[in-house]
Amino acid sequence: METADIDFLISPCRICPRKCGADRQSSVGFCGAGKNPRVAKAYLHMWEEPCISGTRGSGTVFFSGCSLKCCYCQNYKISAESFGADISPKALGDIFLRLRDKGAHNINLVTPTHYIPQIIIALDSVKHRLDIPIVYNTGGYDSVSSLKLIDDYIDIYLTDIKYRSSVLSKKYSDAEDYFDVASAAAEFMISQKGKPVFDESGLMKSGVIIRHMVLPSCRRDSEDILDYIHSEFGCGSFLLSLMSQYTPFYRSSEHKEINRRISTYEYECVVEKARELGFEGYMQERSSAKEEYTPDFDLSGVFE
Template sequence: MEQSQHLCRLCPRNCGVDRSRQTGFCKAGDKVKLARAALHFWEEPCISGEEGSGTVFFSGCPLQCVFCQNHQISAECYGKEISIERLSEIFLELQNQGANNINLVTGGHFVPQIIQALDMVRRDLKIPVVYNSSGYETVETLRMLKGYVDIYLPDIKYFSPERSRRYSHAPDYFEVASKAVQEMFSQVGAVEFDERGMLTKGVIVRHMVMPNGVEDSMDILTWIAENLPLDDILVSVMSQYTPFYKSTEFPEINRRLTQEEYDRVLDWMECMGIEDGFVQELSSAKEEYTPDFSLQGV
């Protein structure tokens, strides 16, 4: 997709901007922009392993959450513009560093460029490609990735349109994300692991529990149990919420999660029969969850 010739419709915002002339809702132009490309050790164990996940953090984001822990790159679009050729080189450099996979973090607004870069290294790239997403993706854009992505790592952040409107200006979030996750599963199918226990194919659905969001989390887990094949996916429930960025403007989320809130969600997860996956311990946010965006590896 040449942005100079087509108005951008890659994400659900459908802003129709010519990104060769101005930035889209995602804050990005038509040139790939990265904030970091390095080994990362704090994803789920079957993604990071001991060697690390080869994470590529793209600048900009179509969702723009008010609490984003990566707001320097998502909202402020900090990063460095690179060529598609350079992006393909980065994939191989991470592989050579021993990465278990190539982990594309929030790259939905650069899907055409990602595809071009993967095509350049198709014969040399031997590790799985992970698509790490907010879940706010169009089915049409995801279908462009069929055959390129081995592992999908989407969030389902909200069930309530009111919450997604208030915190991400996206009242259609769940409607969009639920269809996106089903499309992801239809592409890659059931989870598969190698002899080391590393994920080679499949979907891990993530959900971060938020303050005053227990009922929303329960609704999401209910939907997962009723609409996705629990034996064929993994579910990752996270407790790492920390009030970053504009959280101070929203008193109800301007705090950490309580143990009582988290326990209620985990109890409901068990009631729903969701057994395969990961659960974070409730603890203080760790610095590792917010990488140092210093253009490392870019």
């Protein structure tokens, strides 16, 4: 991909399903993204799934901006408030190399959707020196046409399916079409990567992880998602990662029913359903929220 191709794709921008049409050469889109990648932190992250973080950590790059507007986002400082530093695609490639040199098991691109063209240029510049898997870690609001651009560079998709209900996705993330988009994206990802593959130490080399965080007052929707992915994808074609860590961050207080943590009963109902359906993967303990899940966004690793 050349710079001219980026210009074509982002002005007007149609990279994500919003297709907001912003001219990102001169302004920012609905997601908050402009021309160059904006990065808030790059470090060895120990709190992803064990097959991603391993013993040395996942080389994680947090991109600023997001095409979803989740009212409970734990990373709102970067997703909604766009904290971060603008860097060139070349500098982004250098970050990947530094993380590799620090011992990262993989390069973990967190919320990469709106920077797909710039990430491709960065990866092109360093791919001959990067011998670790590339993880595309997304909220699931990705159009298949854009995923096709980057798919050859990606080894592992770590994608959310947050909602089955369009009422919930509209209310909490301002994306009425979320389920249709995220389910089509997951189908594409699984078709491209096939069943999960691991190395001898249990680290994931390729495949798909579907994440779902159970929301308060929404366990029926969680169960509907499990039914859907079971009927569409079966059990062995991806790993399921159920998450219990919901904490009422950001604007959660605007919705009384989600302005609390989930109960043990709510979470156990969803875990039980996943077990009944025979899913393999991770069922996070229902523990108190850990601060490590929410990193300090302090630009560390972006420049040095």
